Amino acid sequence: MKRVYSKEEVCIACGLCQVHCLVAHSESKDIIKAYKKETPRQPSRIKVQQKGSLSFPLSCRHCEEPWCVYSCLTGALQKDPESGIVTVDAEKCVGCFTCVVACPCSAIIPDFHRKKAVKCDLCPHLETPACVANCPNQALIFTDGATPVGTKVVAETAAGR
Amino acid sequence: MKTYLPNRFIVERDPARCIQCEVCVNQCSFDANYRDADEDEVRSREENCVGCHRCVLFCPTRALNIRRTPLDYRENANWRPEIIEDIIRQAESGGILLTGMGNDKAHPIYWDHLVLNASQVTNPSIDPLREPMELRTYLGRKPDSLTVEPGSLALKTKLAPQVAIEVPILFSALSYGAVSINVHESLARAAAEMGTLFNTGEGGLHRKLYKYGANTICQVASGRFGVHPDYLNVGRILEIKIGQGAKPGIGGHLPGEKVSAEVAATRMIPKGTDALSPAPQHDIYSIEDLAQLISALKEATNYTKPVSVKIAAVHNAAAIASGIARAGADIIALDGIRGSTGAAPKIIRDNVGIPIELAIAAVDTRLRQEGIRNQVSLIAAGGIRNSGDVLKAIALGADAVYIGTAALVALGCTVCQQCHTGKCAWGICTSDLRLTKRINPDIGAQRLVNLLRGWSLEIKEMLGGMGLNAVESLRGNRLHLRGVGLTDTELEILGVKMAGA
Numbered sequence: 001m002k003r004v005y006s007k008e009e010v011c012i013a014c015g016l017c018q019v020h021c022l023v024a025h026s027e028s029k030d031i032i033k034a035y036k037k038e039t040p041r042q043p044s045r046i047k048v049q050q051k052g053s054l055s056f057p058l059s060c061r062h063c064e065e066p067w068c069v070y071s072c073l074t075g076a077l078q079k080d081p082e083s084g085i086v087t088v089d090a091e092k093c094v095g096c097f098t099c100v101v102a103c104p105c106s107a108i109i110p111d112f113h114r115k116k117a118v119k120c121d122l123c124p125h126l127e128t129p130a131c132v133a134n135c136p137n138q139a140l141i142f143t144d145g146a147t148p149v150g151t152k153v154v155a156e157t158a159a160g161r
Numbered sequence: 162m163k164t165y166l167p168n169r170f171i172v173e174r175d176p177a178r179c180i181q182c183e184v185c186v187n188q189c190s191f192d193a194n195y196r197d198a199d200e201d202e203v204r205s206r207e208e209n210c211v212g213c214h215r216c217v218l219f220c221p222t223r224a225l226n227i228r229r230t231p232l233d234y235r236e237n238a239n240w241r242p243e244i245i246e247d248i249i250r251q252a253e254s255g256g257i258l259l260t261g262m263g264n265d266k267a268h269p270i271y272w273d274h275l276v277l278n279a280s281q282v283t284n285p286s287i288d289p290l291r292e293p294m295e296l297r298t299y300l301g302r303k304p305d306s307l308t309v310e311p312g313s314l315a316l317k318t319k320l321a322p323q324v325a326i327e328v329p330i331l332f333s334a335l336s337y338g339a340v341s342i343n344v345h346e347s348l349a350r351a352a353a354e355m356g357t358l359f360n361t362g363e364g365g366l367h368r369k370l371y372k373y374g375a376n377t378i379c380q381v382a383s384g385r386f387g388v389h390p391d392y393l394n395v396g397r398i399l400e401i402k403i404g405q406g407a408k409p410g411i412g413g414h415l416p417g418e419k420v421s422a423e424v425a426a427t428r429m430i431p432k433g434t435d436a437l438s439p440a441p442q443h444d445i446y447s448i449e450d451l452a453q454l455i456s457a458l459k460e461a462t463n464y465t466k467p468v469s470v471k472i473a474a475v476h477n478a479a480a481i482a483s484g485i486a487r488a489g490a491d492i493i494a495l496d497g498i499r500g501s502t503g504a505a506p507k508i509i510r511d512n513v514g515i516p517i518e519l520a521i522a523a524v525d526t527r528l529r530q531e532g533i534r535n536q537v538s539l540i541a542a543g544g545i546r547n548s549g550d551v552l553k554a555i556a557l558g559a560d561a562v563y564i565g566t567a568a569l570v571a572l573g574c575t576v577c578q579q580c581h582t583g584k585c586a587w588g589i590c591t592s593d594l595r596l597t598k599r600i601n602p603d604i605g606a607q608r609l610v611n612l613l614r615g616w617s618l619e620i621k622e623m624l625g626g627m628g629l630n631a632v633e634s635l636r637g638n639r640l641h642l643r644g645v646g647l648t649d650t651e652l653e654i655l656g657v658k659m660a661g662a
Contacts (some may be wrong), residue, residue: 011593
């Protein structure tokens with residue numbers, strides 16, 4: 001299946017993926033309204049992880065063995081057998097956040113205002129997920145994994161870690 | 162000591178558009194934007210702003226603008242703000258003022274006083290969309306005459322090594338260490354795709370980029386950093402760097418903070434030590450000494466590669482160029498007063514050297530007078546801004562040009578002149594690993610290829626307009642140039658007629 005992959009050697013930790021994820025999951029889909037009018041704001045489903053010069057955005061991996069789905073008490077989290085996409089049904093989610101604890105990547109975000117778990121849904125309403133489309137440095141790639149990601153031509157990234 | 166320096170820029174933030182996302186905060190490498198934790202609000206420290214526009218262009222809501230501080234001094238044509246502030250800076254630091262990029266002073270830009278010709282009625286212009294146009298240029302020593310086998314017409318003359326480039330534009334020397342590996346890779350990949358060459362600068366070539374050797378000019382400078390047999394043999398052309406247009410007569414100093422493990426390995430110096438390039442090459446104190454180094458490099462590479470000698474354009478450039486040609490060089494690179502640098506004393510950058518336009522004309526004229534113009538190719542550097550400048554340089558007598566600043570601008574540089582700080586927010590002139598990632602070689606190579614492609618299309622249009630179908634036909638053809646607003650002396654040195662004549 002197609003997933004969002006990050007190329008850490010060119011991730012500049014600007015956080016624009018987070019901004020555009022929030023907008024893509026807002027009511028208005030308008031960046032200024034999403035931030036200034038819609039309260040509480042939607043949380044970003046992608047988070048930039050950063051330590052020193054190392055940084056990369058992390059969102060749901062849509063795992064083959066989805067521990068979040070296994071841990072879900074209400075059946076709100078499901079992995080679509082066709083597409084492989086792991087989704088959370090807000091109607092069924094009771095906000096127990098067991099999935100948040102179960103996820104090995106910390107990719108499920110607790111929305112404390114709405115008492116719901118939210119996560120990357122790969123932007124079904126868009127051709128390319130918003131984070132990928134708006135990355136200014138092409139550090140995010142939406143691919144089925146057949147093509148290699150992160151060729152590591154940059155030697156300094158590894159050396160400076 | 163309290164500083165008497167005013168802010169240079171104002172960061173204008175439109176509160177109606179700012180969404181407090183902090184992209185401006187994390188993109189500014191000069192700490193000019195920050196989040197005030199008490200007020201939970203993004204604000205600006207304007208005294209730190211260098212006007213590089215990184216925050217403006219990355220702000221997702223276009224909430225930012227940068228403007229010059231409107232602080233005015235009393236009008237004074239002599240004591241201008243820059244001059245006053247340089248004195249203040251020096252009174253507070255007690256040192257040489259350093260700066261980056263090229264000369265920003267209002268010396269005459271002769272490109273803007275030269276105009277190109279076009280065909281009308283009496284000679285047909287050529288449409289490059291319909292007819293082939295030749296931009297290929299051969300760099301290297303040309304023979305005085307050619308002899309061929311009478312029967313087969315095979316060439317009997319043994320030619321010196323020639324390097325074909327598909328566009329007469331090469332990337333200037335930008336050393337690894339001054340710029341990051343990602344910039345080097347962008348240049349190398351673009352050069353390979355466009356069939357031209359990039360220049361390593363004086364810091365050697367990272368092993369990862371050896372695969373681009375056929376598109377590389379390997380520089381040998383006074384510090385001899387990274388020079389070893391593999392390096393000399395991997396490149397297409399070798400270049401002895403005598404001088405640089407931005408800082409004629411002085412050497413270089415790469416601070417130890419920029420000498421990372423990879424830079425150190427490539428330069429063959431200990432990590433974290435300053436890389437000091439002496440002002441002269443200490444084994445070259447005469448043309449005879451230069452001839453020895455040229456011979457040594459040719460011997461080391463088995464006479465397979467042309468050897469270039471790069472000098473800053475200075476008062477005696479024509480006589481020096483004659484000596485360089487006679488010393489056995491195959492290429493002379495001339496770098497004019499507007500050539501750029503990663504760091505140079507401001508006083509030298511702004512006051513030493515001569516404009517490249519005059520230097521090309523003077524050198525080409527002198528070599529022709531001496532009957533040795535064919536022995537060298539001439540590459541012009543320092544302040545080539547667009548394809549018009551390229552063609553004017555070629556019409557004045559250059560074989561090809563180097564572009565440095567223009568290439569960096571294509572990568573994102575906004576010419577904010579902070580290269581010497583090592584904090585380039587665009588990730589170009591820095592070795593800070595958080596910043597170097599800002600140049601993605603995939604994007605960088607594409608932007609450079611686009612630039613060269615755009616310029617070569619424009620060059621073909623202009624050549625076609627002049628009724629020429631090969632850039633060779635324009636080389637040194639100063640009848641295709643006319644001067645506007647120039648004195649008789651300037652016209653005489655440039656070897657062009659006044660417009661209308």
